[in-house]
Amino acid sequence: MIQMTLIQIDNYGPWTVTPTPRAEADLQILQSELYADLQRQFAAKGGLVFFTRFDNMLAVTNGVDMEDHKRIQKSIGNRYPITISMGVGAAETPYEAQRKATNALQNYGGAQSEDRTEVLAIDGLVKADESFVQIAHIDINGITDSLTDIIPAYDTSFIVNRVQHFLMKKLIEKGSLLFFIGGDNFMSPCNGLNPEGLLKIIEEIEDEINIALKAGVGKAPTAEKAANLADLALEEIRGGFTYNLVHVMKNEE
Template sequence: MIQMTLIQIDNYGPWTVTPRPRTESDLQILQARLFADLNSYFGSKKGLVFFTRFDNLLAISNGINEEDHLRIQRSIRNKYPITVSMGVGAADTPHEAQKLATIALQKAGSAQSGERKEILAIDSLVSEEDSFVQAAHIDINSVTETFTDIESAFDTSF
């Protein structure tokens, strides 16, 4: 079984323009620091965070219980001018687990709502005995010579 946590910045769209529009560089810096800190928090519990749109992140969170999630939310609140809400789901596949996490959080209200703040919506958690997950990092042989040194950065990434 795999446990996935969906992490969303609360009220992010409205926050970016209130009380005045924030610069894009300020938003990018906040998102990058938040991603790094979340990876540090989840990583300390053997989890791993992946960005989707940076205001939405997905974490493999096997072994991270309800109290751990609440502790991470408090840490973010104390360090940032924003808060995060989380949905947690567990299933046989990462795709199904993230769907359960997404549905749980969506039921708690919109990410754009000023009313939703630091929600922890748990659909399901993986038991410790069913909690073994392995992740692999795969390099593509000769990608530098065949893409990076020839194609544009966007085309190489795509």
């Protein structure tokens, strides 16, 4: 079972334009500092936050309990001009877990409701003995030599974005999510997706848009460990220790 948390800034839309539109640079600073802050706090508990759309972030939070969530929420409220609400859901697939987390929060009112402040809506938490996270770290082969060092930066960005769209479209059918994590890298919480399924997706994308991908997959009780194993698995491919385009590493404990 995977546990996911939706983190949503309360009433953010109206706040950004009250009393008049706030300087965009300041909003960007707020959003990126909030993301870094939440990442630091969730990571300390073994979780992993994806910036998603900044005003709404999704995190894999196996092992992060109700008290931890409350403490993080209070700490943000004490230090920022905005507050956050959160929803938590647990399920067999990441898509289903975030759907439950979202539903739980939506029940308490809208993202732009003035009456909804610092809600913590828990639909379900994963028990320690059922905790399982599978994460794939997906990367574009040789982007530096073929794109970054050759074509304009914006054109490379456009291609990376297109790859993201194709991956999202195919992964959601398997109940898996996909997040851009910078550079030419993506992370996919993908409980329930087997290596053959992921390889098929990678092969389809090569056929459809002529972009070669590779993926390291990690399996562990927490997001921190799963992501670390996924990174190590990807390094095995980069280092030429395996010719498989999908390499899996499991937790040894």
